[in-house]
Amino acid sequence: GEQVEQLPSILRVQEGSSASINCTYENSASNYFPWYKQEPGENPKLIIDIRSNMERKQTQGLIVLLDKKAKRFSLHITDTQPGDSAMYFCAAQSSNTNKVVFGTGTRLQVLP
Amino acid sequence: EAAVTQSPRNKVAVTGGKVTLSCNQTNNHNNMYWYRQDTGHGLRLIHYSYGAGSTEKGDIPDGYKASRPSQENFSLILELATPSQTSVYFCASGEPQKDTQYFGPGTRLLVL
Numbered sequence: 001g002e003q004v005e006q007l008p009s010i011l012r013v014q015e016g017s018s019a020s021i022n023c024t025y026e027n028s029a030s031n032y033f034p035w036y037k038q039e040p041g042e043n044p045k046l047i048i049d050i051r052s053n054m055e056r057k058q059t060q061g062l063i064v065l066l067d068k069k070a071k072r073f074s075l076h077i078t079d080t081q082p083g084d085s086a087m088y089f090c091a092a093q094s095s096n097t098n099k100v101v102f103g104t105g106t107r108l109q110v111l112p
Numbered sequence: 113e114a115a116v117t118q119s120p121r122n123k124v125a126v127t128g129g130k131v132t133l134s135c136n137q138t139n140n141h142n143n144m145y146w147y148r149q150d151t152g153h154g155l156r157l158i159h160y161s162y163g164a165g166s167t168e169k170g171d172i173p174d175g176y177k178a179s180r181p182s183q184e185n186f187s188l189i190l191e192l193a194t195p196s197q198t199s200v201y202f203c204a205s206g207e208p209q210k211d212t213q214y215f216g217p218g219t220r221l222l223v224l
Contacts, residue, residue: 006154034212034213042217043202043215043216044155044215046212046213089154098143098162099170100213101157102147104153104154105154
């Protein structure tokens with residue numbers, strides 16, 4: 001299978017707190033895991049990614065973790081701001097097909 | 113940044129009519145993709161291409177055809193449009209082995 005499950009579908013957090021989004025994948029050949037942010041009416045834009053040779057990556061308030069054994073990866077946004085409110089998609093790319101399978105998305109709302 | 117453009121940006125079609133969505137990228141990427149985005153489903157892959165002359169079926173190809181006449185252009189064709197094809201369609205391009213996909217601005221299609 002190539003499904004990617006993403007939870008939660010809606011996430012509301014207070015400004016300044018952290019937010020976490022979790023994804024699981026089925027295809028053991030997946031080796032690349034990007035995260036996209038989509039503002040209303042806009043296209044998805046890559047914000048951070050991680051490859052299967054890493055367990056953790058951090059950039060500008062974003063942390064991604066990858067647990068290959070559990071086929072699970074997650075995005076953590078620290079010190080959330082109103083500008084972080086958006087849809088977030090995780091994805092998994094197979095090393096043998098180049099196809100990217102997306103999760104169903106998480107709508108993050110950062111409350112003032 | 114990668115430049116991917118789509119036309120038209122908005123389209124109203126009648127059931128049974130033919131619809132062609134166009135995508136152009138100026139970054140000389142080999143891979144191009146067509147997705148549709150629907151609430152609750154995230155981004156689903158319809159067709160993709162590895163280069164000029166190649167088209168491959170994605171996860172939901174039924175009712176759609178694709179054409180890649182050149183490196184720069186990738187079209188999605190709905191020969192007999194149906195209301196269930198009302199959606200937002202995104203084109204993307206990327207390089208094999210570099211993994212990152214760059215999305216176009218999207219086309220909002222309404223089939224009446």
